[in-house]
Amino acid sequence: MSEIIAPADFIAVMQESFSRGQLITFTPSGSSMLPMLDGKNDKVTFSPKPKRLKKYDVAFYMRRRTGQLVLHRMIGFTKDGGYIFCGDNQYDYEYGVGDDDILALMTSFTHNGKERKVTDLSYRFYVHRLMLKKRLRRFAGRVYHKLFDRSK
Numbered sequence: 001m002s003e004i005i006a007p008a009d010f011i012a013v014m015q016e017s018f019s020r021g022q023l024i025t026f027t028p029s030g031s032s033m034l035p036m037l038d039g040k041n042d043k044v045t046f047s048p049k050p051k052r053l054k055k056y057d058v059a060f061y062m063r064r065r066t067g068q069l070v071l072h073r074m075i076g077f078t079k080d081g082g083y084i085f086c087g088d089n090q091y092d093y094e095y096g097v098g099d100d101d102i103l104a105l106m107t108s109f110t111h112n113g114k115e116r117k118v119t120d121l122s123y124r125f126y127v128h129r130l131m132l133k134k135r136l137r138r139f140a141g142r143v144y145h146k147l148f149d150r151s152k
Helices: 007-019 120-146
Strands: 024-027 043-048 056-061 069-077 085-086 094-098 102-111 112-119
Touching: 007 024, 007 043, 007 069, 007 102, 043 056, 056 085, 069 094, 069 120, 112 120
Parallel strands: none
Antiparallel strands: 024 043, 043 102, 056 069, 056 102, 069 085, 085 094, 102 112
């Protein structure tokens, strides 16, 4: 059975499951993690959050300002030790996410009926290829705007 529940209720269920040593699986919504997750049929499995995230981990966190629950990839660290996040299908970075905002860590996902673990070599290759593409696109955008931005 699939149902939409309030964020606070979802967090309570998730924390209770983690306290019992269980993982939690759900179907995320939205398009920010395309093409890895389509937000309709794919499922994501989470474990409790670690003490610190590693670069390129996919984490489930809450935005402090809005209370919105978000599933994005951690792509770097801020100077003050916070995290920088970005959805795979997005190019705007989100700064200022702290350890207290992190709720869980993605350990595997099911895409097109096939389960993939974050430790799989094919997944790790996908992530590094995706991040290279993002860096090249940001660089090309900066060059383009430097050459053709006439508003200055």
